[in-house]
Amino acid sequence: MEHLNEPKRGVIVDHFSRAVEFGNRWFTLSNWIFRSQEHIFSKLEVMMVIITAICAVLLFTVHLFPYWLALVISILLIQRVIEFLIVYSRNFILNKGRIFTDFKTPGRRGQWLILMFSFNIIQVVLVFAIWYRLISFWEPASFSRALSILDSLYFSVVTLLTVGYGDIIPLSAGAKGLVIAQLVLTFYTVVIVINGVVSIHFRAK
Numbered sequence: 001m002e003h004l005n006e007p008k009r010g011v012i013v014d015h016f017s018r019a020v021e022f023g024n025r026w027f028t029l030s031n032w033i034f035r036s037q038e039h040i041f042s043k044l045e046v047m048m049v050i051i052t053a054i055c056a057v058l059l060f061t062v063h064l065f066p067y068w069l070a071l072v073i074s075i076l077l078i079q080r081v082i083e084f085l086i087v088y089s090r091n092f093i094l095n096k097g098r099i100f101t102d103f104k105t106p107g108r109r110g111q112w113l114i115l116m117f118s119f120n121i122i123q124v125v126l127v128f129a130i131w132y133r134l135i136s137f138w139e140p141a142s143f144s145r146a147l148s149i150l151d152s153l154y155f156s157v158v159t160l161l162t163v164g165y166g167d168i169i170p171l172s173a174g175a176k177g178l179v180i181a182q183l184v185l186t187f188y189t190v191v192i193v194i195n196g197v198v199s200i201h202f203r204a205k
Contacts, residue, residue: 017094023086027079041112048119051080055126060149062130063137074134077127081185084120092196113197121160121189128182129156135175142172160186 025031029051030044055077062070129152136147145168147155155168159182170176 020086020089020094023082024090028083028086044116048116052119052122055123055130059126059130059133059153063133070134074131077130080123080127084124088193092192117193117197124185125156125160128178129153131178132156135178139172142170142175144169144171159183162186
C-alpha cells in the first residue's frame with residue numbers, strides 16, 4: 001500500500017513527460033534507424049558524424065536548390081532541434097534515458113556524453129546558419145545586410161554565444177523569430193544540458 005501514499009507528480013510534469021516520450025518514439029532518428037540495440041553507441045557516433053557532415057554541405061549548397069526543395073530541407077532540419085530537446089530533456093530532466101546505465105566504465109560515460117553534446121551543438125549552429133542563409137537569400141531585407149555563407153555561420157555562432165556584436169541585425173519577423181528560438185535553445189543548453197553533462201563527467205571521474 002506504500003504506493004498509495006506517494007505524492008502524485010504535478011500535472012505540468014506529467015504532460016511534459018508524456019510529450020517527451022511521444023517525441024522520443026516518433027521524432028528521434030535513433031529510434032527509427034537503430035531497431036537493434038547491438039553496438040548502439042558506435043552506431044550513434046557514426047550517425048552523428050554523418051549528420052554533421054550533411055549539415056555542413058547543406059550550408060554551402062542549399063541556396064542553389066530549387067525553392068521548394070530548399071523549403072522542404074529547411075523544414076526537415078527542424079527534426080535536429082527537436083531531437084536535441086527530446087534526448088537531453090529525457091536524460092537530464094526526466095532521467096529515463098539509457099545513457100547512464102549502459103556504460104560499464106563511468107569515465108567513458110562522461111567522455112561519450114561530452115562528445116555527443118559537442119556534435120549536437122555543432123549541428124544546431126549549422127542548422128540555424130542554414131535557416132539564416134535561406135531567409136537572407138530569399139528576402140535580403142530580413143537582415144541589416146545580405147548574409148553570405150560565412151556571415152550566416154558567424155551570426156549563428158554569435159547568437160548561440162549571446163555575444164551580440166550588433167554588426168548584423170535581424171529586421172523581419174521571420175529572422176527575429178529564428179533568433180528568439182536560438183536564444184531560448186541557448187538558455188536551455190546552458191541551464192540544463194551543460195550542467196548535466198559536466199556533472200556526470202566529473203561525478204564519473
